[in-house]
Amino acid sequence: MTRPCLAPLHNIAPITLKIPAHACDSHAHTFGPYDAFPLSEERSYTPDAQTGKDFVTHLDQIGFERGVLVTGSACGQDNGSVLEALRQYPTRLRGVAVPDPDVTEKELDDWSQLGMRGVRVNLFKRNGQAVYKNGVGLDVIEKLAPRLKARGWHLQVWIHAPDIPEMAPHLLKLGLPLVIDHMGRMSTALGADHAGIDALARMLAEGTAWTKISGADRVTTQGNPYHDVDALARKLIQANIERIVWGTDWPHINYFDPADMPDDGNLVNLLERWLPAPRDLQKVLVDNPAILYGWAS
Numbered sequence: 696m697t698r699p700c701l702a703p704l705h706n707i708a709p710i711t712l713k714i715p716a717h718a719c720d721s722h723a724h725t726f727g728p729y730d731a732f733p734l735s736e737e738r739s740y741t742p743d744a745q746t747g748k749d750f751v752t753h754l755d756q757i758g759f760e761r762g763v764l765v766t767g768s769a770c771g772q773d774n775g776s777v778l779e780a781l782r783q784y785p786t787r788l789r790g791v792a793v794p795d796p797d798v799t800e801k802e803l804d805d806w807s808q809l810g811m812r813g814v815r816v817n818l819f820k821r822n823g824q825a826v827y828k829n830g831v832g833l834d835v836i837e838k839l840a841p842r843l844k845a846r847g848w849h850l851q852v853w854i855h856a857p858d859i860p861e862m863a864p865h866l867l868k869l870g871l872p873l874v875i876d877h878m879g880r881m882s883t884a885l886g887a888d889h890a891g892i893d894a895l896a897r898m899l900a901e902g903t904a905w906t907k908i909s910g911a912d913r914v915t916t917q918g919n920p921y922h923d924v925d926a927l928a929r930k931l932i933q934a935n936i937e938r939i940v941w942g943t944d945w946p947h948i949n950y951f952d953p954a955d956m957p958d959d960g961n962l963v964n965l966l967e968r969w970l971p972a973p974r975d976l977q978k979v980l981v982d983n984p985a986i987l988y989g990w991a992s
Contacts, residue, residue, distance in 0.1 A: 701956055702743040703753070703946040708960030710757060712967050715977050719761035719984035722876070722909045722942025725750055725776045726767060732779070735771030735829055742769055745946045747780025751787065753945050757963050759980075763988055765791040765815055765851065767948065768829040774806070781809040789988040791815050791851050796835045803842060812988045813849040814839070818862060819880060821855060833865060840869045849874055849905075849987065856881035856891030863894060867903060874987070877910030877944070878927055884916050887926040896934040905987060906931055908979070909942040911965060912957040919961050928969045936975055940984050941966065 726734065727744030734741065747764070754762050764777045770793070777790045791813040792806060817830025836843075836850060843850070849872035854862060856879025866873055879895050886892075898904035908928045911921040932939055943959050950956045970976040985991065 697738060697741045698951060700740055700742045700948045701950050701953060703745070704956055704958055707756065708958050708964070710960050710963050712963050712976075713973070714758040714963075715973070715981050717761060717985070717990070718759040718980040719763065719940070719988070719990075720754060720757070720759050720942050720945070721763045721940040721984050721988070722907050723750055723753070723762055723764055723945040724767040724948065725764055725780050726769065726946075727776060732770070732773060732775040734769045735773070737771070738769040738829060740769055740949050742767065742948045743946065746776070747783050747788070750780060750945065751784055753943075753959065754787070757943070757959055761787055761789075761984065761988075761990060763789045763791065763812075763942065763984070766793040768793075768817065769948070771829050772831070774811075778806065778809060778811075781811070785810060789990075793817075793829075793831055794835065794839060796831070796838055798839070800842070803846060807846050807848070810989075811848070813851050813874065814843060815851040815853060815876075818852060818854040818858065819876075820858065836869060836871075840871055844870055847989075851876060853880070855879065856889060856895060857885070859891045859894045859898075863898065872987075873898070873904040874940075875904055875906040877913055878906055878908055878931060880910060880913060881927075882916060883914050883923040883927060887930050892927065892930065896930055899931060899934040899938045902935065902938065905938040905940065905983075907940050907942055908932065908969065909944050911962060912947070913944070918955075919958065921961075921965060924965075925968060928965075932969060932975070932979075936978055937983065939979050940987060941979050 726742045790811045851874045911924045
C-alpha cells in the first residue's frame with residue numbers, strides 16, 4: 696500500500712502576475728471520483744481525489760481560462776477521469792492520454808473529438824531504474840505512431856534530461872511532435888550546462904521539440920522562491936520561446952509534509968522573473984498552447 700498524498704493547498708499566495716486572457720495551465724492531473732475511476736492496483740502513490748470540477752476551481756483561483764490534463768501514472772492506462780473532465784468542460788480543457796496498445800480507431804476518434812491531443816510515454820529513470828510504476832514505453836508508441844500522427848497528436852515524453860542525448864534519435868524517428876515534461880525533470884544540482892539540458896535546448900532551437908517549464912518544485916534544491924531554477928528555465932526559453940509552454944503540475948502528488956506542498960500562487964508568480972516581457976508571457980501562456988493543444992488563438 697502506498698502512502699496517501701496530501702491535497703493541494705486551497706489558500707494560496709496572492710498572484711501578482713498580470714494574467715493574459717485565455718491563459719493555459721498546460722500540465723495538471725485529475726484522479727477519481729474513485730467509485731467511477733479507481734486507481735491502478737499497482738501504483739507508486741495514492742493521490743487525493745481531485746476531479747475535473749476541482750481542476751476548474753483551481754484554474755479560476757489562479758485566473759487562467761484553459762488547462763491541459765495528463766493521465767497520471769497512478770491511473771495506469773485508464774483515462775476515464777481525464778475524459779470525464781473533457782466532457783464536462785469542452786471549451787476550457789484538453790487532454791493527454793496514456794494509451795492501451797490495443798486502443799481502437801473509434802476510441803482514438805472519440806478521444807480526439809473530446810479534446811485529447813497527445814499521449815504520454817514514461818521513460819523517466821534514474822540510474823537506470825524506473826522512478827514510477829505504470830505508463831507505456833516506446834514499444835507501444837512505435838505501434839501507435841502512424842495513427843497518432845494521422846490525428847495530429849503529439850508525444851509527451853516523461854524523461855530525465857541526462858537520458859535525452861541517448862534517447863533523442865529514437866524519439867525523433869517516430870515522426871511525432873515531442874513535448875518534454877518538466878524541463879527534463881533534472882535536479883538543478885547538476886547545473887543548467889549539463890549535457891542533457893544542452894541537448895534539450897538544441898532540440899528546441901531546431902524546432903524538433905517543445906518543453907514545459909513546469910515542475911520548479913520538483914527540480915529545485917533550495918525550495919521557494921526557486922531561484923536555483925532560474926538559469927535552467929531561462930536557458931530553455933532563450934533557446935526558442937516558440938516551443939515553450941508552462942503548467943503548475945496541480946494537484947502536486949507525492950507530497951506528504953504540508954510544509955513542502957507547493958503554493959500555486961508562488962509558482963505562477965515565478966513567471967514575473969522568467970517572462971518579464973508581456974509579449975513573451977502571451978506566447979507561453981496563450982499562443983503556444985493554442986497551437987499545441989488546438990484552441991483558437
